Amino acid sequence: MTNPRQGGSLPSILCLTDACDRPETELFIGLRKAGFDLDVMCNPKGRNYQRLVDEGMVASPMALKSRFDKEGTEAIRQQLAKKNYEVIHAYNPRALACGLRASRGTDIKIVAYRGVIGNISFLNPESWITFLHPRVSKIVCVADAIKDYLASLRLLWMHIPERKLQRIYKGHDLDWYQSPKADLTQFGVPEGAFVVCCTGRNTPRKGFDDLIEAVDKLPADVNVHLLLVGDVIDNEEIQAQAAATSHPERIHFTGYRTDAPAIAAASDVFVLPSKEREGLPRAVIEAMVYGVTPVVTSVGGMPELVEDGVSGIVVPPKNATELSEAIERLYRDRELSAKLGQAARQRIARDFHTSQTVSETGELYKTLTGRA
Numbered sequence: 001m002t003n004p005r006q007g008g009s010l011p012s013i014l015c016l017t018d019a020c021d022r023p024e025t026e027l028f029i030g031l032r033k034a035g036f037d038l039d040v041m042c043n044p045k046g047r048n049y050q051r052l053v054d055e056g057m058v059a060s061p062m063a064l065k066s067r068f069d070k071e072g073t074e075a076i077r078q079q080l081a082k083k084n085y086e087v088i089h090a091y092n093p094r095a096l097a098c099g100l101r102a103s104r105g106t107d108i109k110i111v112a113y114r115g116v117i118g119n120i121s122f123l124n125p126e127s128w129i130t131f132l133h134p135r136v137s138k139i140v141c142v143a144d145a146i147k148d149y150l151a152s153l154r155l156l157w158m159h160i161p162e163r164k165l166q167r168i169y170k171g172h173d174l175d176w177y178q179s180p181k182a183d184l185t186q187f188g189v190p191e192g193a194f195v196v197c198c199t200g201r202n203t204p205r206k207g208f209d210d211l212i213e214a215v216d217k218l219p220a221d222v223n224v225h226l227l228l229v230g231d232v233i234d235n236e237e238i239q240a241q242a243a244a245t246s247h248p249e250r251i252h253f254t255g256y257r258t259d260a261p262a263i264a265a266a267s268d269v270f271v272l273p274s275k276e277r278e279g280l281p282r283a284v285i286e287a288m289v290y291g292v293t294p295v296v297t298s299v300g301g302m303p304e305l306v307e308d309g310v311s312g313i314v315v316p317p318k319n320a321t322e323l324s325e326a327i328e329r330l331y332r333d334r335e336l337s338a339k340l341g342q343a344a345r346q347r348i349a350r351d352f353h354t355s356q357t358v359s360e361t362g363e364l365y366k367t368l369t370g371r372a
Helices: 022-033 049-056 070-081 095-102 144-151 206-215 237-245 258-266 282-289 318-334 334-351 353-366
Strands: 012-016 037-043 058-060 088-089 111-114 136-143 165-169 194-199 224-229 251-255 269-272 293-297 313-315
Touching: 012 095, 022 037, 022 049, 022 353, 037 049, 037 070, 037 313, 037 353, 049 058, 049 282, 058 070, 070 095, 088 095, 088 318, 136 144, 136 224, 136 353, 144 165, 194 206, 194 258, 206 224, 206 318, 224 258, 237 251, 237 269, 269 282, 269 318, 282 334, 293 318, 293 334, 313 318, 318 334
Parallel strands: 012 037, 012 088, 037 058, 088 111, 111 136, 136 165, 194 224, 194 269, 224 251, 269 293, 293 313
Antiparallel strands: none
């Protein structure tokens, strides 16, 4: 099967993903409105699935179980037979591996998405069925840090050509975030307390231990309450570390929440103390949208997102002392904190808007199919 170019019309795209987040969903809709013939295969359990259905964009529901999902691969192959798609855009490694297998024998261009640093190697067989596969035409990196990481990979003469790598930020829109601030007293936070919030998965690289140590290092007159959002509540080591601090009553665990942005919005500072591998964290962006001052580590794409001293504070990773000093500085200088928070909000509106993502992704498709 081949896919002839369709004259001067915009190319036909098949996007393969899992449970779409809001930025991904709005990107797909924005591209369709821009004139691209774009269909989506995605997980029907995703919270944005119905929105895509309502827009007439779901070609078929799909929930891939692995990179070797035979049923899913066959579903993709059947969809490819229905239309002359020119580009497959795969948004996770499972979709990429299955999309490559399903499109074998075609001249469809393959675009991959990469949102984190790490886990790709010329010595890893699984990398060769995904990002290192020779049929991958482009890898869209969500941050320059990821692009630089991929460009740095080397083994003997092997490397990823620069022409295959492109950075496109994942855009947002302030209008998406209209939820009222959460009532933090439900988590035991006193009314009017100065709150530092952190949202993340229960994994060592997120740096919850560094943040708890940083809060414990604060001077006695700095009364800060720490709110940890997510499944880190199940981490016994973190729970024990929190219990052993000078003020364990000031550390609160919410467990997994679907209203994490509203919780961040009600906080004074949002901290993401990651140790490694970050891309462009959605949790930080959501906090910035609400005008909450971000404090992040200089890991991955976070320094691209937060301008140190302008739209937040950037500290070295694995450094509880500097993290503590940043929190103390914002606690003592509320005017500075408010200024940085407003600048953070404007930064998302100005430099990370969804319209830019739609435009740059559309140009990528046109270039790949000879329509630039």
